[in-house]
Amino acid sequence: MCSHYQTLKDADLLLKKFGVREKPAPLGKYDMWPRYQGVFVRRPVEHDTGDEAVPEREASVGRWGLISAMTKPDGLDKAGKLSTFNARSETAPKSFTFGNAWRRAQHCIIPADAIFEPDWRSGAAVATRFTRVDGAPMGIAGLWDRWRDSAGHLQESYTMLTINADDDPLFRDYHQAGKEKRMVVILPEGAYGDWLTAPADATRDFLVPYPADRLIATPQK
Known part of the structure; x- marks a missing residue:
């Protein structure tokens, strides 16, 4: 699982690499942790209305830690404390938290310069930074959802x-050691468009490992 990543320092890469028309407002944070507000790329909700002014993709800002649209308006205190920043692909379709987003194929891409995982081989956790060999940003497969709070405002959130x-x-x-190993899904750049438009029954087709030889693991001191 991934509980720490770095978003893009260069916001222009959102336009160049992820195909969005407009950059979101600066977040003021580079290192991302659960419950922070982060940037994710999705197909606009209004895309199927027939309005030609609606772009193919947009960069949105939401909470890293998905809160289901099925959550009651007064249920944030409970839902907000759950670890929902990662979604197990094996159980997400039937999960209360992730099931709505999965069934509705609310796919998103989380842009990242790097992700971090702990290396325990020395007996102590050593934070390790993973980047692409070619230096390009990663596009991590995720789900997004929105729920309405007690004041009636729609709140966006996402998960990896x-x-x-x-x-x-x-x-x-x-x-x-002794625990199941997990990894986020890093999408090939050529799959971005297909992922964002794929129906729910095609979701698993994209959930495959990224080639290990295209990543660099750097221990942090």
Whole structure:
């Protein structure tokens, strides 16, 4: 699972690499942790209205830690304390938290310069920074949802999808021994458009490991 990543320092890359027309307002944060407000890319909700002014993709800002649209307006205190920043792809479709977003194919892409995972092979957790070999930003597959708070305001949120990494040549070495290894889904750039428009029954087709030889793992001192 990933509980720490770095968003894009260069906001122009949102336009160049992720195909959005407008940059969101600066967040003021580079290191992202659960419950922070972060940027995610999605197909606009209004895309299917037939309005030609609606872009193919947009950059939105929401809470990293998905809160289901099914959450009651007064249920934030309970829902907001849950660890919903990662979604297990094996159980997400039937989960109360993630099921609505999965069934509605509310796919998103989380732009990231890097993700972090702990290396326990020395007996102590060593934070390790993962980046692409070519230096390009990562596009992490996620789900988004929106819920209405007690004041009637719509609140956006998102999560990263994860898959088993027990046999992955890179990520199998991270996290504690004896526990299941997990990894986020890093999408190939050529799959961004297909992922954002894929129906729910095609979601699993995209949930595959990113080639290990295209990533660099750097221990942090």
